[in-house]
Amino acid sequence: MKFKFLEHTADIKFQAEGKSLDMAFKNAGLALKEIISGDIKIKPKIKKQMKITGKDKEELLYTFLEEFLFLFDTEDFILSKITKLKIVGKELVADVIGDDAEDYKFTNNVKAITYNDMFIKKQKDKYVCQVVVDV
Amino acid sequence: MIKKISDYEWEIPKTGKMNVPGKIFASEKLIEKIKQDDTIEQVKNIAALPGIIKASIALPDAHRGYGMSIGGVAAFDLKKGVISPGCVGFDIDCSVRLLKTNLTESDIKGKEKQISEQIFRDVPSGVGKKGRIRLTEEELDEVLKNGAQWAVKKGYGVKEDYLLTEESGKMKEAKPEYVSQRAKQRGMPQLGSLGAGNHFLEIQKVEEIYDKKVAKVFGLKKGMLTIMIHCGSRGLGHQVASDYIKAMHDEYGSAGLPDRDLVNAPINSVLGKQYFGAMAAATNFSFANKQLITHWTRESMKSIFPKFKADVVYEVCHNIAKFEKHVVDGKEKEVLILRKGATRSFGPGRKELPVKYRKTGQPVLIPGSMGTSSYILVGTKKAEEVSFGSTAHGAGRVSSRSAAHKNLDLEKVKAELKQKGVEVKAGSWKGLVEEAPAAYKDVDEVVRVSHELGIGNLVAKVKPLIVIKG
Numbered sequence: 001m002k003f004k005f006l007e008h009t010a011d012i013k014f015q016a017e018g019k020s021l022d023m024a025f026k027n028a029g030l031a032l033k034e035i036i037s038g039d040i041k042i043k044p045k046i047k048k049q050m051k052i053t054g055k056d057k058e059e060l061l062y063t064f065l066e067e068f069l070f071l072f073d074t075e076d077f078i079l080s081k082i083t084k085l086k087i088v089g090k091e092l093v094a095d096v097i098g099d100d101a102e103d104y105k106f107t108n109n110v111k112a113i114t115y116n117d118m119f120i121k122k123q124k125d126k127y128v129c130q131v132v133v134d135v
Numbered sequence: 136m137i138k139k140i141s142d143y144e145w146e147i148p149k150t151g152k153m154n155v156p157g158k159i160f161a162s163e164k165l166i167e168k169i170k171q172d173d174t175i176e177q178v179k180n181i182a183a184l185p186g187i188i189k190a191s192i193a194l195p196d197a198h199r200g201y202g203m204s205i206g207g208v209a210a211f212d213l214k215k216g217v218i219s220p221g222c223v224g225f226d227i228d229c230s231v232r233l234l235k236t237n238l239t240e241s242d243i244k245g246k247e248k249q250i251s252e253q254i255f256r257d258v259p260s261g262v263g264k265k266g267r268i269r270l271t272e273e274e275l276d277e278v279l280k281n282g283a284q285w286a287v288k289k290g291y292g293v294k295e296d297y298l299l300t301e302e303s304g305k306m307k308e309a310k311p312e313y314v315s316q317r318a319k320q321r322g323m324p325q326l327g328s329l330g331a332g333n334h335f336l337e338i339q340k341v342e343e344i345y346d347k348k349v350a351k352v353f354g355l356k357k358g359m360l361t362i363m364i365h366c367g368s369r370g371l372g373h374q375v376a377s378d379y380i381k382a383m384h385d386e387y388g389s390a391g392l393p394d395r396d397l398v399n400a401p402i403n404s405v406l407g408k409q410y411f412g413a414m415a416a417a418t419n420f421s422f423a424n425k426q427l428i429t430h431w432t433r434e435s436m437k438s439i440f441p442k443f444k445a446d447v448v449y450e451v452c453h454n455i456a457k458f459e460k461h462v463v464d465g466k467e468k469e470v471l472i473l474r475k476g477a478t479r480s481f482g483p484g485r486k487e488l489p490v491k492y493r494k495t496g497q498p499v500l501i502p503g504s505m506g507t508s509s510y511i512l513v514g515t516k517k518a519e520e521v522s523f524g525s526t527a528h529g530a531g532r533v534s535s536r537s538a539a540h541k542n543l544d545l546e547k548v549k550a551e552l553k554q555k556g557v558e559v560k561a562g563s564w565k566g567l568v569e570e571a572p573a574a575y576k577d578v579d580e581v582v583r584v585s586h587e588l589g590i591g592n593l594v595a596k597v598k599p600l601i602v603i604k605g
Contacts (some may be wrong), residue, residue: 009172009199036262056387057393065379073321073370106262107563109331109605112225112373115380116201117396132201134225134333134373 176306186216196531202396205476221396227372261562266327286426310412322371331605504575526591
């Protein structure tokens with residue numbers, strides 16, 4: 001399992017996991033992509049590099065996910081794949097590939113990432129993070 | 136742990152870290168729903184914030200939010216109190232405007248599809264959709280400073296439009312310089328667009344008048360068509376909230392807070408003041424947004440009905456912070472009011488109201504869920520006494536979006552709307568299922584409780600005929 005969605009009255013809650021923190025974050029990015037684009041297949045045409053900093057893991061995850069909303073609103077960028085993601089200390093670097101959002105029609109508007117019920121935990125041999133997004 | 140005070144009033148006694156008790160306005164039926172999610176916990180969390188006055192309040196439509204519940208109201212002492220972006224919400228000034236028109240149902244009979252398609256073309260809607268105008272950064276600053284007044288100055292509408300908007304369509308405290316570059320970048324392409332999710336534009340029919348005298352002052356008559364516009368400050372407002380949650384966390388941390396979205400700053404601190412200025416600027420963006428949509432809707436309708444006319448009845452804010460005067464311990468005092476998913480409901484006499492409504496109290500606009508009726512209420516003195524001049528803002532969700540997909544079938548939702556005589560033009564049919572009436576609380580019950588309590592009294596009911604959504 002890369003990620004799963006949980007019940008939430010008003011918003012959307014998900015948990016993403018991975019063998020490493022890097023993988024868990026990557027899967028959180030893919031969960032967000034799934035919320036926005038659902039079953040629509042996004043072509044991998046445009047490459048971007050992300051460089052995110054955060055004071056702690058939570059802020060790093062929040063800011064990383066928010067960057068996708070920012071790129072969507074300002075550059076019409078919609079994610080297809082995350083080809084590389086590396087966290088070193090308080091910094092995250094990722095290579096992402098996606099397409100021009102204007103060429104697709106999306107269903108879910110994610111207004112914002114929230115800290116509500118957010119956690120990032122190490123459970124035995126894996127990392128799990130939970131996020132609620134405001135839709 | 137919840138004490139019943141009267142038929143529609145419940146108290147969460149002050150315990151633990153709470154500085155004041157919690158107060159919930161709901162019927163038996165609604166309180167059962169409210170108990171099912173984290174609303175009560177969230178009401179208690181707000182009661183623990185520094186400087187909160189009297190009570191942490193939840194309205195009949197309350198449901199779980201992030202930080203503060205939706206349908207929440209709190210007042211803070213200006214010296215000891217705090218301001219928290221999570222208590223206003225990400226969609227700053229998500230709000231509702233109502234227009235009355237010179238048409239009746241028979242005028243549009245057989246033209247429903249044509250109307251919905253015309254408006255759908257003229258008013259941008261949908262996920263990530265851009266507005267029709269392009270702004271330079273200097274122009275955006277003007278929008279952020281002057282709100283709906285900017286739009287009217289540019290030729291999009293008339294003076295009466297903004298005069299009949301909360302704050303006259305312009306929050307004077309707005310400080311565009313405290314809105315980040317990122318927020319401005321997100322807002323620049325989106326001005327003049329409806330967005331998606333629960334936002335909509337509806338053509339409705341006044342189906343019932345409950346209070347003839349007040350309805351006359353509001354200009355509403357049975358059978359008249361009205362237009363309701365529901366949207367907010369788009370990506371710009373979302374980013375303002377996010378930026379200040381981060382900045383306040385950097386400055387003050389979240390130690391001792393049950394939820395990081397409740398990070399806050401003293402009202403009088405530099406960050407507290409900056410957030411208020413930025414929030415006011417985002418509110419102005421939202422005012423301008425609805426002004427542009429109003430203008431294009433008028434144009435759309437005029438292209439089909441050359442003699443078409445639509446006047447603003449009122450526009451109310453649903454997610455906002457304001458400095459207002461209220462009576463606290465027998466004395467009038469200026470306090471900070473946070474309303475998240477709540478409507479101001481001022482009674483007669485308040486100087487904040489347009490002269491036209493100073494004798495009756497303000498119009499309160501409560502949209503139902505998609506395809507169900509919406510209500511127009513009038514603000515009351517009682518609301519000023521018990522809920523800091525506030526009442527409910529809508530139906531409030533009961534069912535999660537994923538549950539809506541599991542339990543509701545798109546074809547059924549479509550068929551039901553058709554049977555009710557509602558023409559729907561939606562950018563996304565998936566979104567349509569999520570916003571289906573069954574996913575919401577019964578708005579009829581929400582307004583009934585508001586009326587019975589006297590915190591917002593029934594004036595009219597409007598039924599949707601055409602729904603446009605992203």
